[in-house]
Amino acid sequence: MGIEGSKQQVLDYLRRHRGEYISGEELSKKLAITRTAVWKHIQALRREGYQIDAQTRRGYCLLSIPDCLYPEEVAAGLRTSWLGRNLYYYDEVGSTNQVAKELADSGAPEGTVVIAEAQTGGRGRRGRSWISPPRKGIWFSVVLRPRVVPAQASQLTLLAAVAVTAAVRSHTGLPPGIKWPNDLLAGGRKVCGILTEIKAEIDAIEYVVLGTGLNVNLEATDFSPEVRPLATSLLLELGRPVARLPLFQELLYQLEKWYERWQEEGFEPVRRAWKEASVTLGREVAVNSWRDVFRGVAVDIDAEGALLVRGAGGEVRRFTSGEVSLRTAS
Ligand code: BTN
Numbered sequence: 414m415g416i417e418g419s420k421q422q423v424l425d426y427l428r429r430h431r432g433e434y435i436s437g438e439e440l441s442k443k444l445a446i447t448r449t450a451v452w453k454h455i456q457a458l459r460r461e462g463y464q465i466d467a468q469t470r471r472g473y474c475l476l477s478i479p480d481c482l483y484p485e486e487v488a489a490g491l492r493t494s495w496l497g498r499n500l501y502y503y504d505e506v507g508s509t510n511q512v513a514k515e516l517a518d519s520g521a522p523e524g525t526v527v528i529a530e531a532q533t534g535g536r537g538r539r540g541r542s543w544i545s546p547p548r549k550g551i552w553f554s555v556v557l558r559p560r561v562v563p564a565q566a567s568q569l570t571l572l573a574a575v576a577v578t579a580a581v582r583s584h585t586g587l588p589p590g591i592k593w594p595n596d597l598l599a600g601g602r603k604v605c606g607i608l609t610e611i612k613a614e615i616d617a618i619e620y621v622v623l624g625t626g627l628n629v630n631l632e633a634t635d636f637s638p639e640v641r642p643l644a645t646s647l648l649l650e651l652g653r654p655v656a657r658l659p660l661f662q663e664l665l666y667q668l669e670k671w672y673e674r675w676q677e678e679g680f681e682p683v684r685r686a687w688k689e690a691s692v693t694l695g696r697e698v699a700v701n702s703w704r705d706v707f708r709g710v711a712v713d714i715d716a717e718g719a720l721l722v723r724g725a726g727g728e729v730r731r732f733t734s735g736e737v738s739l740r741t742a743s
Contacts, residue, residue: 436472513554590692702735
């Protein structure tokens with residue numbers, strides 16, 4: 414067994430006896446390693462942020478685990494059956510979407526997840542960048558291989574928004590609103606963005622990479638001055654920090670649940686949940702599409718997830734892509 418493996422065993426042992434003091438001798442006997450090795454592993458775990466008390470006659474006691482998204486910690490409380498079971502963790506990476514696409518290209522199975530504590534080249538929609546400072550958000554990408562035609566892939570982006578909304582609501586009590594197609598707003602500002610990338614042939618999807626950036630504990634100063642008026646975080650909305658690890662586990666659980674439901678029952682249940690959480694429908698909007706800017710009232714999303722907007726003359730236009738701005742009532 415390698416060093417990492419036996420360090421993991423020390424952690425697992427302490428975790429199973431959480432709140433109890435375990436002697437160095439017991440650890441060394443049970444795990445068949447020297448007491449010096451036990452001590453070295455304890456030191457390494459402390460450097461990773463685990464709080465471990467050491468007392469001369471009593472031994473070691475695990476007091477707290479860090480709010481890091483280490484794969485072992487994620488796996489320890491994960492309620493999914495397949496999503497996130499193949500997990501790639503990075504302390505820092507360019508873009509988790511980029512890594513996920515490379516993995517998908519080399520055959521990574523459905524449900525593979527790439528998570529990073531920080532991104533140096535986080536990407537947003539329409540070529541924008543995505544601010545991803547260390548340990549303050551949940552920056553992750555999922556590889557999916559849905560058995561649907563490429564035209565239906567955009568339903569997945571709405572599904573992701575529904576799943577993230579459900580996870581945030583159940584974990585924090587804060588109910589985000591969804592701006593079409595999949596921006597999550599809190600207090601009128603963007604708290605989460607989703608970037609969907611797809612590789613497909615004309616009639617079959619090879620894979621979809623669903624990249625989610627959830628602003629958890631960012632302070633106002635973490636955002637650039639241009640983004641600041643438009644962006645927010647769970648910390649800023651709730652006035653308290655939010656533990657990322659259980660929230661991430663809940664995100665994966667909700668994503669798996671909604672994805673399976675979509676594959677079994679189709680888009681209608683997703684559509685209903687999306688409409689319930691929508692802050693777009695019934696509002697005056699301006700839709701910036703490749704064609705023009707169209708103003709009107711957002712009236713519905715259709716059975717494919719496209720946005721229907723009624724213009725001043727009563728004509729209804731259908732959008733499958735575009736950037737929506739909500740116009741404030743004057
Ligand atoms: C948007 O512009 O609203 C989409 C933002 C998506 C950001 C996430 S963070 C994790 C993943 N990796 C990226 O480079 N982008 C997505």
